[in-house]
Amino acid sequence: MKSLKVAIIASSLVFPGLAVPVFASTAQFPKMPKINTSKYPKGELGRMVRLGENIMNNTYKNPLTKDMVGNKLNCRSCHLAGSDGKPGTAKGIGTFIGTAAAFPAYSKREKTVQTLQDRINNCFMRSMNGKRPIIDTKASVAMAAYITWLSQGLPMKMNEKRPCGLYNSNRWAKSVKKFAKIQRKATHQNYLAGKEIFANKCAACHGVNGQGVGSFPPLWGKTSKGEWLSYNTGSGMSKLNKGAAWAQSNMPLGQGGTLTDQESADVMLYVDAQPRADFDLQKGLFPRDKMGYYNSNVLKEHHSVKSNFKAFGLDLDKIRGTAK
Numbered sequence: 001m002k003s004l005k006v007a008i009i010a011s012s013l014v015f016p017g018l019a020v021p022v023f024a025s026t027a028q029f030p031k032m033p034k035i036n037t038s039k040y041p042k043g044e045l046g047r048m049v050r051l052g053e054n055i056m057n058n059t060y061k062n063p064l065t066k067d068m069v070g071n072k073l074n075c076r077s078c079h080l081a082g083s084d085g086k087p088g089t090a091k092g093i094g095t096f097i098g099t100a101a102a103f104p105a106y107s108k109r110e111k112t113v114q115t116l117q118d119r120i121n122n123c124f125m126r127s128m129n130g131k132r133p134i135i136d137t138k139a140s141v142a143m144a145a146y147i148t149w150l151s152q153g154l155p156m157k158m159n160e161k162r163p164c165g166l167y168n169s170n171r172w173a174k175s176v177k178k179f180a181k182i183q184r185k186a187t188h189q190n191y192l193a194g195k196e197i198f199a200n201k202c203a204a205c206h207g208v209n210g211q212g213v214g215s216f217p218p219l220w221g222k223t224s225k226g227e228w229l230s231y232n233t234g235s236g237m238s239k240l241n242k243g244a245a246w247a248q249s250n251m252p253l254g255q256g257g258t259l260t261d262q263e264s265a266d267v268m269l270y271v272d273a274q275p276r277a278d279f280d281l282q283k284g285l286f287p288r289d290k291m292g293y294y295n296s297n298v299l300k301e302h303h304s305v306k307s308n309f310k311a312f313g314l315d316l317d318k319i320r321g322t323a324k
Contacts, residue, residue: 029091052146056087064139070129093249099165100151110296125284126235175245183240194270220274233303234279243268
């Protein structure tokens with residue numbers, strides 16, 4: 001088995017959940033301020049920031065959130081650690097630096113103005129394949145406190161277009177639009193190319209069946225008990241253009257920005273064509289008498305792997321090569 005050091009350098013499309021710092025390439029990254037993460041706030045505020053950090057690192061195991069997570073991912077699986085080892089401090093798409101300064105922000109998906117807690121908690125229904133935490137519970141406040149801590153001293157600029165941070169919004173929108181055009185032209189040959197990229201650059205850490213290896217997180221599949229391992233079809237990563245945008249910005253691990261547009265599109269075409277949990281918005285919400293107010297004007301939403309491909313004009317069976 002390769003050592004962890006070799007795996008980090010030689011493995012490639014890694015969606016991390018690691019307990020080691022990730023040193024990403026500076027290519028294609030925006031100039032960002034250096035946030036002092038060596039000094040926590042004092043007193044109760046500092047305790048909550050630390051708690052939020054712990055939850056980000058151990059989301060599916062932390063006692064406050066484990067019952068709301070339906071897979072084996074942690075927040076840091078997508079919000080990568082920077083050189084300080086803290087979740088969300090890497091410079092790729094998904095950074096937490098500057099995020100809090102953009103909220104409240106408008107969300108086209110919910111068709112409402114969202115708070116930072118809304119944004120965090122909604123992710124539990126999608127990327128974490130679980131239940132939406134209740135606003136203002138200890139876990140919800142702690143996660144928001146941690147992310148806000150990573151925007152210290154930055155000017156507030158509420159986002160009128162999308163719930164993205166200061167250093168994610170424009171590059172995210174541009175990249176997602178670019179990959180939407182590429183993915184609409186996808187064929188079975190692109191799927192096969194993505195499969196080869198995955199085998200050569202990803203399987204060493206994520207397993208040949210996408211189940212994850214050690215601290216490297218799973219990308220699809222189920223446990224021996226039939227429990228889903230990774231994100232569901234309502235998550236951003238499950239969308240062909242969004243997953244490709246994230247992958248190009250952050251992968252290979254430590255070498256973000258080195259995959260070509262077509263490589264990024266193809267490997268995510270392959271990954272997102274694999275079986276994963278369907279998304280049903282209502283199943284991600286607690287009963288109204290327990291949940292309180294849900295800040296959204298969209299109350300029904302369903303997705304499957306097939307519908308995600310259909311959204312780009314693609315036939316899933318033809319892409320997989322299983323059409324009769």
